[in-house]
Amino acid sequence: xxxxxxxxxxxxxxxxxxxxxxxxxxxxxxxxxxxxxxxxxxxxxxxxxxxxxxxxxxxxxxxxxxxxxxxxxxxxxxxxxxxxxxxxxxxxxxxxxxxxxxxxxxxxxxxxxxxxxxxxxxxxxxxxxxxxxxxxxxxxxxxxxxxxxxxxxxxxxxxxxxxxxxxxxxxxxxxxxxxxxxxxxxxxxxxxxxxxxxxxxxxxxxxxxxxxxxxxxxxxxxxxxxxxxxxxxxxxxxxxxxxxxxxxxxxxxxxxxxxxxxxxxxxxxxxxxxxxxxxxxxxxxxxxxxxxxxxxxxxxxxxxxxxxxxxxxxxxxxxxxxxxxxxxxxxxxxxxxxxxxxxxxxxxxxxxxxxxxxxxxxxxxxxxxxxxxxxxxxxxxxxxxxxxxxxxxxxxxxxxxxxxxxxxxxxxxxxxxxxxxxxxxxxxxxxxxxxxxxxxxxxxxxxxxxxxxxxxxxxxxxxxxxxxxxxxxxxxxxxxxxxxxxxxxxxxxxxxxxxxxxxxx
Ligand SMILES: [Zn+2]
Numbered sequence: 122x123x124x125x126x127x128x129x130x131x132x133x134x135x136x137x138x139x140x141x142x143x144x145x146x147x148x149x150x151x152x153x154x155x156x157x158x159x160x161x162x163x164x165x166x167x168x169x170x171x172x173x174x175x176x177x178x179x180x181x182x183x184x185x186x187x188x189x190x191x192x193x194x195x196x197x198x199x200x201x202x203x204x205x206x207x208x209x210x211x212x213x214x215x216x217x218x219x220x221x222x223x224x225x226x227x228x229x230x231x232x233x234x235x236x237x238x239x240x241x242x243x244x245x246x247x248x249x250x251x252x253x254x255x256x257x258x259x260x261x262x263x264x265x266x267x268x269x270x271x272x273x274x275x276x277x278x279x280x281x282x283x284x285x286x287x288x289x290x291x292x293x294x295x296x297x298x299x300x301x302x303x304x305x306x307x308x309x310x311x312x313x314x315x316x317x318x319x320x321x322x323x324x325x326x327x328x329x330x331x332x333x334x335x336x337x338x339x340x341x342x343x344x345x346x347x348x349x350x351x352x353x354x355x356x357x358x359x360x361x362x363x364x365x366x367x368x369x370x371x372x373x374x375x376x377x378x379x380x381x382x383x384x385x386x387x388x389x390x391x392x393x394x395x396x397x398x399x400x401x402x403x404x405x406x407x408x409x410x411x412x413x414x415x416x417x418x419x420x421x422x423x424x425x426x427x428x429x430x431x432x433x434x435x436x437x438x439x440x441x442x443x444x445x446x447x448x449x450x451x452x453x454x455x456x457x458x459x460x461x462x463x464x465x466x467x468x469x470x471x472x473x474x475x476x477x478x479x480x481x482x483x484x485x486x487x488x489x490x491x492x493x494x495x496x497x498x499x500x501x502x503x504x505x506x507x508x509x510x511x512x513x514x515x516x517x518x519x520x521x522x523x524x525x526x527x528x529x530x531x532x533x534x535x536x537x538x539x540x541x542x543x544x545x546x547x548x549x550x551x552x553x554x555x556x557x558x559x560x561x562x563x564x565x566x567x568x569x570x571x572x573x574x575x576x577x578x579x580x581x582x583x584x585x586x587x588x589x590x591x592x593x594x595x596x597x598x599x600x601x602x603x604x605x606x607x608x609x610x611x612x613x614x615x616x617x618x619x620x621x622x623x624x625x626x
Contacts, residue, residue, distance in 0.1 A: 243320035244292060249280055251319055252294060256309040275300045292316065331464035332366060337569045340366075345373040346388070346578065350395050357619035360396065363441075364616060367582030368459055368569075374445055376576045388445040388578055389605040396615045400439050400606040402432065403490070403503055410444070410602040412595055423595050428460055428562050428587040429526040431606070434488040434505040438524075440609030442583045444602045446573035453597030456572045458589040459581065462523035465561045466512045469554065476518050481511040481558060484551035486524060487531035506531065511558065522584040525558070562587060573602070584609075 244252075254273050256262070261270055277298045283305075284295040294309045332340075342362065349355040349371070363369045374388035389407050393399035399406045412423040432438040449455060470476045477483075485508035492503050509524035536544040536551075561567060570591075573579065581588060583606070593600055 244285070244316055247316065247319045249282055250276055250278075252282070252311060253280055253296065253299075253309060255311050255315060255319075258307070258309065260303065260307060261309075271300050271303075277301075290314075329463065330365060331467055332461045332569075333464055333567050334569050335566070337366070337368070337459075337461070341370065341569075343370045343372050343577075346371040346392070347373040347375075350391065353619055353622055356395070357616070357623055360612065360616045360619060363580055363582070363612070367461065367463075367585040369580050370571070371578040371580065372576060374576050374578050376447070387603050389443045389603050392443055392445075392578070392580070393605060393607065397607045397611050400608050402435075402439070402606060403505070404604075407603055407605045410600075410604055412593075412600065423455075423593050423600075425592040426590040427527060428458065428589040429528050430462075430524065430583050430587060431526070432583070433509060433524050433526045434490045434507050434529055436507055439583050439606035441580060441607040441612055442588075443578060443580050443605045443607065444573070445578040445604070446575050446602050448599045448601040449573060449575055450593055450595075450597035450600055453594040453600070454591050455593030455600050456570050456591045457579065458591065459569045459571075459579075460562045460567050460587040460589075461585065462525060462562065462587050463520050463585055465558060465567065466520045466523055468561050469558055470512070470520075477514060479512070480547065480551040480554045482514055483510055484536060484547060485509070485534070486511055487534055488524075488526055488529045489531040490529060491531075508534075511555065523587075524584075525562070525587060582609075 250273075253276050262268070263270055277300070279298040280300075281297045282294045283297040286293045288310075291310045291312050294311070295305070296303070296307065296309070299305075299307055330336075344355065344359050349359055359369055371392075375391065376388075387407060390399065393406075430438065431442055444457070466481075469481060470479060473479045487506065487508045489507075490503055490505040492501075494502060509522075511524055512520060513522040513524070515521050533548065536547040571579075
């Protein structure tokens with residue numbers, strides 16, 4: 122397996138529609154679930170002698186730097202004795218002094234002595250604001266609605282822990298200058314696990330494994346949907362695989378007319394019921410890929426359909442796509458081809474000294490769905506249009522999305538309205554890079570090919586796995602795939618739920 126080694130190459134799932142970082146910045150997964158170790162970052166942010174890059178730095182480098190300042194006085198945890206003894210002794214004064222000391226940004230960070238620093242040392246490095254905001258007591262989070270009952274912005278800047286007490290697997294904090302309206306005996310309990318997460322900055326990017334044909338062939342599994350759908354454990358594993366590789370294959374989908382009438386849903390709808398809901402679009406909640414005459418979409422013909430992603434002409438293209446094979450011609454072609462575009466992006470950007478300025482990361486590619494015909498009803502007329510760069514990076518230069526869909530590309534646009542020499546140069550640079558990218562994804566060693574048989578389905582990440590379909594011979598029998606989209610929010614929600622179940626929460 123190829124494990125990416127540079128931060129640039131380790132994609133996170135962190136992307137959101139607007140902020141790009143928020144949606145998948147579910148640190149939650151990345152760290153807790155796999156027990157990942159923090160990256161040995163070569164970045165400029167908070168590093169310690171032990172080479173440990175405190176996750177706080179990801180949240181706010183200044184914060185982390187400041188948080189570290191309190192450590193330099195003694196060089197070791199001042200509270201270990203009291204806290205480890207589990208006694209109810211307050212740890213207040215030194216602790217408060219420590220945080221006050223952090224107000225001076227000019228003091229450089231001091232090292233932590235060990236990666237295995239005690240929980241108290243970790244607690245000491247977490248800003249009180251962050252700790253206070255974790256409070257899940259019934260005054261802070263409504264036990265029934267789970268809604269937050271205070272505003273983070275209501276926490277006074279001068280808030281400090283007045284007392285810290287270790288209680289088994291938890292730490293209890295009392296506060297000075299708490300949120301207005303809270304009494305002095307308001308207690309915030311935080312689990313040691315949570316403190317560990319906060320310390321690790323919760324944000325270490327997930328080390329994503331990209332794949333090519335041989336990697337995927339080796340690790341490919343097939344999930345019996347009829348069994349998987351009813352087992353939390355198997356579903357969890359399947360979704361983790363989908364999240365890690367962006368591609369999973371299912372078999373034993375409901376197939377026969379009889380089965381469908383019993384369940385009264387198609388297989389894709391069953392999947393939607395479990396990890397969805399399905400996302401509606403101009404194609405409907407589910408749609409059929411069959412060859413038809415005068416098709417409005419190239420997918421509905423029998424021709425070769427090149428590597429692409431769906432619905433890139435939308436602001437927020439669907440994250441996941443399901444294709445369920447209901448009918449397929451025997452030896453008639455129609456194989457599906459998948460490519461990990463993150464692997465291709467990794468290959469493209471490897472040599473770039475400054476990926477954020479790379480033409481594939483900057484040049485806006487326009488995609489459209491242009492079906493306007495005044496002779497038909499308005500509801501059947503569509504003109505979707507949007508632009509995305511081919512490769513989207515987050516602020517840490519991790520690939521978060523790839524947008525590549527030549528069949529739906531609008532005519533090339535100049536980089537700027539000026540259409541001057543700079544604009545032309547940038548267009549030419551993009552063009553050259555696009556040629557290289559295309560050559561990479563067309564390499565046979567990059568492509569995993571599979572002929573879906575009736576009863577099988579595939580779920581793939583539409584922002585990562587490029588898909589194509591080889592031409593097929595209509596005379597060898599009908600080909601029918603049932604398709605649907607699911608938003609990533611839904612899939613990742615289920616993944617988090619299953620993770621919490623699996624952790625026994
Ligand atoms: Zn509280």
